[in-house]
Structure formats: structure tokens, C-alpha cells
Amino acid sequence: MTKFEALGLQKSLLDAITDMGFETPSEVQEKAIPILLESETDLVALAQTGTGKTAAFGFPLIQKIDSNSRTTQGLILSPTRELCLQITKEMQAYSKYERNINVVAIYGGASITEQARQIKRGAQIIVATPGRMKDMISRRLVDISKIDYCVLDEADEMLNMGFMEDIKEILSGTPNDKSTWLFSATMPREVATIAKKFMHSPQEITVGAKNSGASTVQHEYYVVGGRDRYPALKRLADTNPDIFSVIFCRTKRDTQKVAEKLIEDGYNAGALHGDLSQNQRDLVMNSFRKKQIQMLVATDVAARGIDVDDITHVINYQLPDEIETYTHRSGRTGRAGKSGISMVIVTRSEQRKIRAIENKINQKFLVKKIPTGMEICEIQLYHLANKIKDTKINEDVDAYLPAINDVLEGIDREELIKKIVSVEFTRFFNYYNKSKDLNSSDNGRDRGEGRDRAEIPTSGAVRYFVNVGERDGYDWMSLKDFIRDTVGLGQEDVFKVDVKESFSFFNTEAEVTQKILDKFTDFKVDGRFVNVEVSKNPGGGGNRRRSGGGGGGFRGKRSGGRRDDDRGGRGRRDGGGESKGRRRDRSESSSPNSGKRRSNKRKGDFF
Ligand code: ADP
Ligand code: MG
Secondary structure (H helix, E strand, O other): OOHHHHOOOOHHHHHHHHHHOOOOOOHHHHHHHHHHHHOOOOEEEEOOOOOOHHHHHHHHHHHHOOOOOOOOOEEEEOOOHHHHHHHHHHHHHHOOOOOOOOEEEEOOOOOHHHHHHHHHOOOOEEEEOHHHHHHHHHOOOOOOOOOOEEEEOOHHHHHHOOOHHHHHHHHHOOOOOOEEEEEEOOOOHHHHHHHHHHOOOOEEEEOOOOOOOOOOEEEEEEEEOHHHHHHHHHHHHHHOOOOOEEEEOOOHHHHHHHHHHHHHOOOOEEEEOOOOOHHHHHHHHHHHHOOOOOEEEEOHHHHOOOOOOOOOEEEEOOOOOOHHHHHHHHOOOOOOOOOEEEEEEEOHHHHHHHHHHHHHHOOOOEEEOOOOHHHHHHHHHHHHHHHHHHOOOOHHHHHHHHHHHHHHOOOOHHHHHHHHHHHHHHHHHHHHOOOOOOEOOOOHHHOOOOOOOOOOOOOOEEEEEEOOOHHHOOOHHHHHHHHHHHHOOOOOOOEEEEEOOOOEEEEEEHHHHHHHHHHOOOOEEOOEEOOEEEOOOOOOOOOOOOOOOOOHHHHOHHHHHHHHHHHHHOOOOOOOHHHHHHHHHHHHOOOOOOOOOHHHHHHHHHO
């Protein structure tokens, strides 16, 4: 008996589950499904984004629907068109072995007559946004007076978006004895109000801590001058060559402006906000899903529908007004058991807001420094070397090889490597060479610029380079554990772990440097040398965890369990050739990604 079978699900669903490749139920599924199957009850289920809530209500709903009747029996309300379509698609996949179950999506921005037509054909389950639903009810195009089940999905987001009145109105036209299932990531007061007002002694299940952000997310902030937000953003992107991120701005105007600047500067960026047509938004979302867009700049409202699993970074270009909104933003990363990073760019005066967020999410932020130009160059250099190593040889060059050999004759291996690497590296170097420190603070002494030899420091923090990364199955948590366990260090000894695709950086205090270098001499894992070197750049110096935090919220019991999963399962699926598109785009345009227009692009640093 599979674990899904043990929850009481019927054969047709189990077969669909097998097809989808789900092996074990997630926690919210394990808790919710038996309750919903066994009893007619109202339910409030709180679980973070990415925990599988759709299936937690979707499976039981399908099992409970009478497919012989064409009456609408289930209504799922969800905040956005995106989510509506996503849920509908999922429900259709769940019910693929059921005969005669029709799931219809109802949302704004599409033909209402076409949607009405689909409903007329018989829809046992309707998935709707509140606005369009209300509209269709008032035009008598749907009948929800006989529903048995109403699901309020992403309830907090719906209320955030101002759908309270619509929801009340919709619910007032439904039977009193139906069951209402409310699913939400957080439990703000408005959600509690809905639960109280429209539900009858609901059962409650909570996965993880109430009102806390996903614990797989590391929160970081960077303090810069108000005018340095944009150059800071660029440096954050340049330090993470494989970034796949959502960047949040407060206004549509800023969103558009930042996206345009990024595109102009050669990044694969796109804008998502309410002033775009539905068609434009669809195009952007499609490119983002396909990772043709690596940096999606979005407003909070427009981003509500984003449900993409692999987002590596959320960047708060500006902080939101509401702390609750921060939770929603950072919840876009760290989904489906992966780890993610939520970065916040703040000015000095905004720092107090960080404290408020820490209190709310029950997690500490790391204070980090915007990387110096030379650090970025170093990272780009290693990235480039790895890219060359991983490049598949195109056999078609064979024909030209004799001629090429003639051209390159007399250049020895070492010189040739230097030249090849310089082709791309020089662009970054020229752009960032002598660039200013963007960190807004008085203590820039640890910056390390101008240091040209990696001597072994005897005090303070030491930054290391290690030749393993994401591709080897590490994330910042598991790499930290690996180093700690291998060298035999304490909980707090390894910090500022930055995992890149095929290499990483980390810090320790200088006292343990010798120990680390000794341990990693001729050290092999699975037959491969794991090489640790002192990095040329100390990486923002001895910037440990903010004091008073005692190490922050990342070492809860839970991380112990998670990290084992992560280690085995998180190798990259795509083998590393994926950044081609971006690279090509970038090298054809401007700063620091283009040699040609670089000089006049420098100005762009002061956006
Ligand atoms: P939520 O609504 O909680 O944000 P979703 O229902 O959108 O989360 O699920 C997030 C992702 O996890 C989806 O891609 C979904 O297909 C996947 N998923 C859900 N349940 C499971 C499971 N039991 N095993 C594997 N993947 C799952
Ligand atoms: Mg959901």
C-alpha cells in the first residue's frame, strides 16, 4: 500500500498520482486528505507556499464529487487568473482517469460568453477568480446554489487583493450546509474573520509555524545609498551568474524602469505589472517559465499569480509597506523543498524595518555587503573557466582547425588560456576596475580591494573558494554542514556560504584557516578532488551574523531533516549548458556585458 493509498484515496486518483510522479504525500496533504475524505467538515489549513495545497483539497474534492450528476458541486475561489488556470490544469490531471468530470476555469480578461458556454455543458467543479465569478452570478450565467464544497485557496492573498466584499457576496448565494475549506499561507486578521463568519466550527491544521516565512529561505539585506539601488541590483545579479529571480518594486513605474534598464544593460529581464495588457503579461510569464527571462521585475499585485518552482532569488528592490507583503514576496523562492534567498536592498534609514520583519517572520536576516567589483570579477572568472570546461565541442569546427592552428601557432597553453579567459573577463574587469564601494557604512576597511596576493590572514574572517557547487548537489545549508563535519568545526564556525553552480565561497575565522587548508589537501569525495583555497577577496570581511541573533532561525530542528534530502536530490537537471541564451544576449549588449558600449554605459551606474 502506498502512502497515498493509506490516506483513503481511490484507485483512479492513485493512478493519476503515479503518472504525475508524486511519491509521498506532503505534510499538508497527509493531514488534510483523511479529514476531508472521512467527514463533512469545514477546514482551515495553513501551510506555506509550495507545500502542495492544491492536491490537499483537489484529491478529496474529486473523490467526493458525483460524476453522474452535471450539477455544479464544487467551487474553488483563487486570487488570480494565473492561479485559476494552474489549479484547473492540476485538477484535470488529477481526474484524468475519472469519466465525466468537468473542471472549468472562470477568470477576467477572457471571453465571458465562451466561459458561460463551457459551464452550460456541465461543470461539476468551477475554479474562479472572485471578480469574474461575481460578474457571472449577477448575469445568471452560473448556478452555485447547490454546491456542496467551497474552497477558498490562497485566502490571505485574495483578501490582500481586496476581494473580501466579493467573496462575501459569492458565499451568500451558496447553501448553508456546504463544507468550506480554506487554504492559506498565513493567517492575518481578515482570514480569521472569514473563518469566523462563514465557517462552522472548522477543524484546523497547521504545517510549520503560523505566520512565518518558509524556513528554507535565507533572508539577507544590503545597506546602500538611496541612489545606488540600481547598481547594487546589478552587482547582485553579476555575483550570481545563474540567477533566476523575481525583483519586487513598489510602483508600476519603477518596475518598468528597472526592467528597461536591465534589458538595456544586457540582462535577460522582463517587466510584469498591471499596465501591461493581458497578452503582454502572458508573453512575459511564458518567457520566465522557460527561463529565457532570468530577472522578472514585478509589482506585488502582478506577481500574485507567479507559481514557478525554481526561483533562486527574490530581490526586494524596495521594501513593501506591509510586512505581510514581504512574506508573500519571499515565499516565491524556497518552494518545493528547495532552498532560496530573499535579498533586500535598503538604505540606512530603512534598516529598522528589517527588525520589524524579523520579528514578524521569526527569522533573522544576515547583513551582507554588496560585492566589490573585484569580487565579481573573481566569480565571473571561475564561472567562465567552468563554462569553458563544460562546453560541448562542436565537431563542425574541425574543418577550420588547421587554419585556426596557423593563427594561434606559437602560443603556449598557459598563454592561450589567459587569452581565452581574458576575452570575456576583460569586459567585467574594465567595468568594475576601480568601481566604488556601494555599501553605505563607515567601515569599509575590510573590503580587500587592491590586495593582489592571497596570503593567509592571521586574524579576522577568511574567505575561501571551494570547487564544488550546486551541480554537486549542494546548497548553502548542506555545503555548510559538509565543511563543518569534514573539518570538525562548531555550529557557528562556517558562515557566509555562497553556493554557485559549480563552485562556492565560504568564510571562517582565521583561527581555523590552517585546519581547513590541511584537511582539504588531497581531499577526495567520490573520487573527485575537493579543493579549498583562500579567496583573494575576503568577501565583505568579517561580517558575521548580526549580533544578538545567536545564529538566527536557520538551525531549527527542521533543517536537520531537510538537508539530507537536499544533498541527494538537488543535482542540476540541466547539466549546465542552460545559460547560453543569456550569455549570448548579454555579450551583445551593454555594460558590463559588452565591450563596445561600455564606456558610455558607466553612467548607468547612477540610475
Ligand atoms: P501550494 O498551493 O501550497 O503553494 P502547490 O499545490 O502549487 O503548492 O504545489 C507546489 C508544487 O509541488 C507543484 O509543482 C506540485 O505539482 C508539487 N507537488 C504537490 N504535491 C506533491 C507531492 N506529494 N509530491 C511531489 N510533488 C508535489
Ligand atoms: Mg496554491
